Amino acid sequence: MSSVMEKKFIDVLNCDDNVVTISSLNGKGYTFEPGSVEEPCVIPIPPEEIMYMNSTCSAFKNGVLRFRPEEQNEIFKAIGVKGDDVLFVEDIDDAILNPTVENLQRMIDIKDGAQFERIRGRFYRMTNAGEDLSTKVKRLIDERYKELRAGKRNSELSVVPAAKSAPADVQAELEAAKNQLAEMQKQMQAALAQMQAMMAGAQPVAQDTPVEKTTKRSRKKADGEKAEAVPAE
Template identity: 40%
Template sequence: MDVIESTIIDVLNYSDSCVVVPTHIKPDGYLFEPAIDGEPYALQLSFSEIRGINSQSNLFREGFLRFREQEAESIYEKLGIRNTESILTDEEIKNIILLPTKSGLERLLKIQSSSMFERIRGLLVQLENSGKYDISTRVKNVITGRYKELYSGKRITEIVIRPTAQENEKVEEDKANSKVSQLEAEIEELKLLLSKSLNPVPAGTATEESKPARRGRAQNNG
C-alpha cells in the first residue's frame, strides 16, 4: 500500500470499550464505538490525522486502534512503529489469559509499557468479574508480578515462565513423532536399496534411460 498524507485509511476498534481520539481536523474528537461480537467499529481517517494521533498517543503502538491486516504493515512502517508482533488485540490477550501457554505468557512479559499493561490487567479483571471463567493462579501471578515490575521501573522482566507438564509432554510427543517419521523414511530407503541389490541389472543391459535411440533406415522413395 502506497501511503501518502491524503490516503484514507480504515481505523478499527476491536476492544469492548469506546475510544475517543481528537485530531487537528476534528479537535472535539472521533468516537470509536466498541466492537460487537468480534466485529470492529471502523472510521475512515486520513494518514495525516493518523500520523498526528500517533505523535500524541500510544493508541496504535499499543493496539488500542488497529488497521486492516492487508494494509497494517505498510502503515506501521510509515509511522515508524517497530516490533509489531508485540501489538496484541483484546482477543489475543483474553486467549493468553484463558488458555495460557509458556510462549503466550512470555509475550505479556515482554511488554514494557505500563499503560499497555493496565489494559491487560483490566481485561483480567473483566474476565474474573464475569464469573464465567476459572483463571489459573499462575496467570494471575504472572500479570500481577509484571505489573509490579513495570511500576517499579523494571523494563526487562526477571520473571521466568516454566512449561507445564502438558507442554513438556507435547514437546516430547512432537520429538517422538519426528523420530518415527525419520525412521519410516530410512526404512523406505533401505527397502529400495535391498530391492536393487536383489534384482541387479545384468551387465551390458541397457536400461530404458541408457538405451540408445534406434535409428530407422532411411527409406528410398525413389
C-alpha cells in the same frame, strides 16, 4: 498500484470493548465507541491525521486501534510500527486462555504500564464473567503489575517450562505394554487357581503294605492246609 497512504481516508477500527478518545490535527479529536473483532467501530481518518495521532499517542503501537487487515502491514510500515510487537485484544485473550511459555513471556516483557493495564483489565473482566482461568496467569499478572507500579520496566519474573510429556507414539506403546502385562497376570492367576482346585479335589489311594500282603497269603495257605486235613467219610 497506488499506496494506501495516498487514499483520502483510511478506515481506523476499534475492536476493544472500551471507548477510545484520541486527539487530532484539527483539534476536534475522535471518539471511538466500543466495538469487537466481529463488529468494530470504524471511523474514516485522513492519512496525515493518522501520522499525527501515532506521534502523540500509543494507540496503534499498543493495538488499541487498528486498520483493515489488507491495509494494516503497509500502514504500520509507513508510520513506523512493528507489527510483531502489537497486541490486539484477541492476542491478549489467547495469552490469558492459553498460558504457553511464549505467551507468558510476552506479557512479562511488556514495559508500558497502559498496555499492561489492558491485559490486567481483560483478565479480571473474563474472571468476573465466569471464565475458569489459570492461577499461574493471575499470579504473573498481579506480580508484573506490582513491578510496573514500582517503576520496574525490566521484570525480575521468569517463566519455567513445564516438563515435556512423552510423545504420543511412546505413550501408546507404554499403554499397550501395560495392558499386555495385566492380561498375562490374569492368565497366571487363572491357571494357579485351576491347579489349586485340581489338587484339592484329588483323593489318595490306599495301597497294601508288604506285611499286610504276606499276612493275607499266609492265611490263605493255612486255610488250604486245614481243608486238606479233613478225612473223607
